[in-house]
Amino acid sequence: MSADKKSSEPLFSKKNKKLITDPLTDNNPVTIQVLGICSALAITVQVNQAIVMSMSVLFVIIMGNWIVSMLRNLIPSRIRIIVQLLVVASLVIIVDQVLAAFLPDLSAKLSVFVGLIITNCIIMGRLEAFAMANKPWPSILDGFGNGLGYGAILILVAVFRELFGSGTLMGFPIFGNALPGEESGLYAMGYQNNNLMILPPMALIIVGVIIWVQRSRNKALIEEH
Amino acid sequence: MALNKESNGFTFGFAIVLVVVLGVILASLAEGLKPLKEKNVRVKKQIDILSAMMDVEKEGIDRSNAIEEFPKYVDLSEAVILNNVGEEVSKGKAAFEVDIKKEYRDKNLKEEDKKFPLFIARDKEKNTRYIIPVVGKGLWGPIWGYICLEEDMKTILGVSFDHKTETPGLGAEINKPFFMDRWKDSEISDSLGNFQKYEVVKDNSGSAYPSKVDGITGGTITSKGVEEMVNRSLQIYSNYFKNLNSK
Numbered sequence: 001m002s003a004d005k006k007s008s009e010p011l012f013s014k015k016n017k018k019l020i021t022d023p024l025t026d027n028n029p030v031t032i033q034v035l036g037i038c039s040a041l042a043i044t045v046q047v048n049q050a051i052v053m054s055m056s057v058l059f060v061i062i063m064g065n066w067i068v069s070m071l072r073n074l075i076p077s078r079i080r081i082i083v084q085l086l087v088v089a090s091l092v093i094i095v096d097q098v099l100a101a102f103l104p105d106l107s108a109k110l111s112v113f114v115g116l117i118i119t120n121c122i123i124m125g126r127l128e129a130f131a132m133a134n135k136p137w138p139s140i141l142d143g144f145g146n147g148l149g150y151g152a153i154l155i156l157v158a159v160f161r162e163l164f165g166s167g168t169l170m171g172f173p174i175f176g177n178a179l180p181g182e183e184s185g186l187y188a189m190g191y192q193n194n195n196l197m198i199l200p201p202m203a204l205i206i207v208g209v210i211i212w213v214q215r216s217r218n219k220a221l222i223e224e225h
Numbered sequence: 226m227a228l229n230k231e232s233n234g235f236t237f238g239f240a241i242v243l244v245v246v247l248g249v250i251l252a253s254l255a256e257g258l259k260p261l262k263e264k265n266v267r268v269k270k271q272i273d274i275l276s277a278m279m280d281v282e283k284e285g286i287d288r289s290n291a292i293e294e295f296p297k298y299v300d301l302s303e304a305v306i307l308n309n310v311g312e313e314v315s316k317g318k319a320a321f322e323v324d325i326k327k328e329y330r331d332k333n334l335k336e337e338d339k340k341f342p343l344f345i346a347r348d349k350e351k352n353t354r355y356i357i358p359v360v361g362k363g364l365w366g367p368i369w370g371y372i373c374l375e376e377d378m379k380t381i382l383g384v385s386f387d388h389k390t391e392t393p394g395l396g397a398e399i400n401k402p403f404f405m406d407r408w409k410d411s412e413i414s415d416s417l418g419n420f421q422k423y424e425v426v427k428d429n430s431g432s433a434y435p436s437k438v439d440g441i442t443g444g445t446i447t448s449k450g451v452e453e454m455v456n457r458s459l460q461i462y463s464n465y466f467k468n469l470n471s472k
Contacts, residue, residue: 043393045392046394075239076231083239083240086243086247094251097251097258098254100262101258102261162394198395
């Protein structure tokens with residue numbers, strides 16, 4: 001992954017593929033690097049919103065990685081964090097403006113998330129750790145991989161929380177009708193939604209469980225202290 | 226590279242160029258998209274007003290035809306602007322242009338100078354409907370909505386609430402039908418026309434009382450914000466209706 005890689009290297013060489021697959025498994029930004037936890041906590045009550053947030057982050061991280069990587073030889077090291085921040089913030093504003101003009105309904109739904117993207121540590125983390133030292137194409141792949149790795153965890157947590165907290169998935173009832181007086185399905189048998197699932201602490205507990213499962217399957221991930 | 230990347234001159238130069246470039250891009254984008262965004266806001270307002278009165282989706286009203294459909298239901302020349310004690314200040318189209326969100330936030334504006342618009346609408350069967358815009362504070366940001374009253378000027382026919390940044394799945398649920406339906410058929414004033422305060426409750430007792438509404442689990446502060454917003458606004462409008470009826 002050095003900067004003096006030959007340009008004749010195939011677009012999806014083994015090394016480049018690893019950039020995408022690593023963050024999905026053994027170098028996941030959420031469960032291994034423990035970045036982006038705040039947004040995993042805030043917007044995993046419903047699967048729909050988790051998906052939209054994942055897509056927005058994916059877009060911003062790919063574009064950000066690409067732009068910073070192209071500028072990497074120009075950016076003065078003393079102000080590099082500020083430059084990265086400017087790039088991310090501008091991208092987020094562009095996304096926000098374009099959505100508000102052309103997809104106003106989606107934009108209204110996203111509102112809070114678009115702003116939250118700026119604070120997502122994964123994006124700044126990848127800009128600083130990868131894009132500053134690598135060519136544009138590997139940086140785009142790295143952004144894509146990390147965006148997917150983040151999205152996968154977000155959606156997984158959201159599936160648990162929406163299913164057991166509201167009894168729905170993407171808004172569709174799974175366990176039957178929960179309205180008092182007209183219960184059907186599981187609810188008719190006395191099943192109740194778990195309200196704790198809706199509250200923010202449950203997101204941390206679920207992320208914790210995912211980390212536990214992942215580390216017990218792959219002992220190499222356990223840090224030694 | 227002949228250029229010394231770490232020199233102060235280069236650092237300043239880079240920063241200035243970057244900021245100017247990004248600034249120009251963002252400013253021209255914002256200016257270029259402004260007309261589109263303003264139109265979106267107007268259309269959204271029309272849809273919000275109508276959705277307090279009826280099921281806009283069922284009637285096939287959406288962003289593409291709201292501008293033509295809106296005047297069929299709401300005659301803006303009948304609209305009224307009230308002051309903060311519910312006295313009529315003026316009549317006419319200006320009511321639609323009143324930005325109550327802005328006035329609500331404006332700390333320099335005196336209470337008695339604030340304007341409170343009231344829209345008068347007719348549904349398909351030509352029944353008169355009164356539509357009241359409301360605005361307030363949620364947990365993270367503004368919340369707003371429209372409350373539609375029946376001909377008797379006190380029974381709530383429907384409401385449409387919305388929010389900017391409430392927590393998804395919790396406070397953000399105030400714009401979902403299950404919550405908005407809880408307001409239906411409740412009355413804003415007693416038989417003498419005096420305003421009765423609403424209470425958003427946690428103990429699931431809302432449906433048993435005419436002026437209590439069940440809140441949203443995990444969305445207490447937003448629910449309380451809705452309560453405050455509804456009470457503050459309806460107090461003003463109920464004065465107006467009371468005087469209108471006693472004339």
